[in-house]
Amino acid sequence: MDMAKYKDLFISEAREHIRGMSDCVLILEKDPRSEQGINELFRHAHSVKGMAASMGFSSISELSHRLEDLMDTVRKGQTAISSSFIDILLGGTDTLESMVESVEKDSDLSEINTADVISRIQEVIEGGSPAGQKAQEPPAKEEKKEGKKEKAKEKAPDETGPEGREGPTPEGEEKKKEKKGPAKKTEAAEEEPPDEGGLTVRFSISKESLVPAARAYMALKKLESVGKVRDVTPSKEQIKAGAFSGTVSLLMSGVEKEQIQKTLEAVVEIGEVDVSGEAVSRPDTRSAPPEAAKVPQEPGSGKKEPAAKTVRISTALLDTFINLVGELIVTKSRLDDLMSGIGSRDVDEVLTRLDHLVGNLHGEVMKVRMLPLDTVTQRLPRVVRDLARGRGKKVSLEIIGADIELDRAILEELGDPLIHILRNAVDHGLEKSSDRVAAKKDETGRIVLRAFRERDMVFVQIIDDGQGMDLGKIRSKAVEKGLVSEEQAKVISDEETVMLVCRPGFSTATEVTDVSGRGVGMDVVQSTVEGLGGSLSIESTTGEGTTFTLKLPLTVAIVKILLVTLADHFFAIPITRVARTIRVPREEVSESQGRSYLSLGENLITLFALGDLLKIESAAGSGRRMHNVVLVEATNRTVGLMVDSLVGQVDIVVKPVCYPIQYLKRYSGMTVLGDGRIVPILDLGNLF
Secondary structure (H helix, E strand, O other), X not given: OOOHXXXXXXXXXXXXXXXXXXXXXXXHHHOOOOHHHHHHHHHHHHHHHHHHHHHOOHHXXXXXXXXXXXXXXXHOOOOOOOHHHHHHHHHHHHHHHHHHHHHHOOOOHHHOOOHHHHHHHHHHHHHOOOOOOOOOOOOHHHHHHHHHHHHHHHHOOOOXXXXXXXXXXXXXXXXXXXXXXXXXXXXXXXXXXXXXXXXXXXXEEOOOOOOHXXXXXXXXXXXXXXXXXXXXXXXXXXXXXOOOOOEEEEEEEOOOHHHHHHHHHOOOOEEEEEEOOOOXXXXXXXXXXXXXXXXXXXXXOOOOOOOOOOOOOOHHHHHHHHHHHHHHHHHHHHHHHHHOOOOOHHHHHHHHHHHHHHHHHHHHHHHHHEEEOHHHHOOHHHHHHHHHHHHOOOXXXXXXXXXXXXXHHHHHHXXXXXXXXXXXXHHHHOOOHHHHXXXXXXXXXXXXXXXXXXXXXXXXXXXXXXXXXXXXXXXHHHHHOOOOOHHHHHHOOHHHHHHHHHOOOOOOOOOOOOOOOOOOOHHHHHHHHHHOOOXXXXXXXXXXXXXXEEEEEOOOOEEEEEEEEEOOEEEEEEHHXXXXXXXXXXXXXXXXXXXXXXXXXXXXXXXXXXXXXXXXXXXXXOOOOEEEEEEEEEOOEEEEEEEOEEEEEEEEEOEOOOOOHHHOOOEEEEEEOOOOOEEEEEOHHHOO
16 A cells, blocks of 8 residues: 555644653653553554554654553553653654654654664663662562563564554565465365354444545554454455445454454544454355355444544645635625626625625634644743753743634744743743742742733733843943933833843843843844734833733734825735824924924824835825824834825735845735735834
8 A cells, every 4th residue: 555645644643642742741740640641641652653653664663662661661650750751751752753854854764863762761661760769569460461462572573562563564474474374265265164153343444534544454453463353344455455445344253352342442543343242153155245245234233433523634725715715805895896886786785795705704714724822832831841951940831821723824933932932031031949939939930821812913921920121231231232322221111121122132141051142032033923913012020020922913814904095005004003093283293303203192102204214205294284194003112104095994815025025124015905906015013
């Protein structure tokens, strides 16, 4: 069977299980007695082993099997879970992850060194816990089981282990089995009396499986390892060739019903299993056609297999869907423009109905693109754990709101900013245990990642209870680097002072580490967040801690914008960055040092003429009596943009900018209106 076409599925599922293994290890580190953590770790390792074996990746299967053996010593009470034991498990999962990545790149798996981690695992298995601790008096029953397993290994070296090895038997093993018994059916064999008893076994593979034939073949190999299998329908060769309709029936002998049930339930993606409790005579194939040899599926026997409720879809296909829906929205907008002057009630009703349908379609397609924040945050506990150990600190990470959903495109960009903020929090924000105790704090530093939704925006906060930022030190460093003058440093607010850490090259660290201190990172975090149509804010209190808040839109594919004009040109401003729009009399605008200002309540708003920023002549900012002003959020401050006119809000499809426009940093994308007009989307982070 050609397994190459299942490689993408293997990579996807293997990564899910490896991430699950890593999560379970972290659970065991906090609670070594967690039976759920041990069992889940077993399940994930067993699944990786089975999938790798069926795909022919023997080295991945072998390492997964060794990890199973290692956890088996914990189950038997032979090994105590310690920090060094956790390091071995994490090292194993890291190696598995590297191997799966190698499979994705079509690299040679033999180039990845697994000998070291397997050697460490074997040392623990042979000598107990890494620390030399050994659980007292392991149960005698387990010793007997282990003895049976050793015998099983001698008989079937490719299908052994705590749970039984999955996957097709190599050709060499097939030949060995042929030598042990008759491989060909002679005429004498066919004329044997059909009175040999057995159990009737029927099983199916889940309809959700994308590799049902491979799963069925795997199930047959496992059944052959526990008993005698005969009269398989469809035949083993047919299944191996991919001719599989979903259900397999066969006869078995030399094994108990419970063992068959248990063996099949351990197979990945197994469906319904039915094992009859009565001996069944072997059907006489001499007087019956081939169909008569099949064991019929009796009506009502067994439970009906549930229909598949989910299906895996390529992300490229999802992107195509969203582009098509976007084009549909643009076409609908164009149709609205064309029909606006007709004044027909029937036409208006059809357009209203079309608008409703397109809106619903857009909403459903966007749901498919939405993924939980957990897809990004699930790896963060491991990141924090490793950083804390490397810095000799005790740190706990709590994640709240991981089920909040965001556009996949946003999540793909969000991982690195979150990791950078967490690295800074562990390295600089949180104190060492001795310093925390001296400050009357808990010796374990606490970081909380909290996500919540407000209307069409998602807020992600990273809060630590560390020492906070030294505002005086930040001001001094800013003056030293020439970012602000001494006079400005005296008058800028605390909020503006904290945001200076987002300037390129800015850092107050006294030493450079492998984690931070070079002044590279926070400026990238801010530009990434603003590039997604969001904003970054920082609050810090000396001695109490720091809070980073990322304000993000739900999606970046189809967004709502405010359309404005400048001379004969149209420009789009993301509505998520618009605070409000106002009309301001000319006399309320004041001038100072070449800049325009507007007093709005207790705030003094800096005004910019969009024409001046884009080098386009317009009426905005000239001697006109009333100014159209759009108050927008840019780099953690509110400023005013003076434009010629406000057109209104429009749903648009964001198109990426291409060469040579990509070098114009003032624009984050493009869109096409219903009349075919191309409109640039302003990048407020790089506009001022």
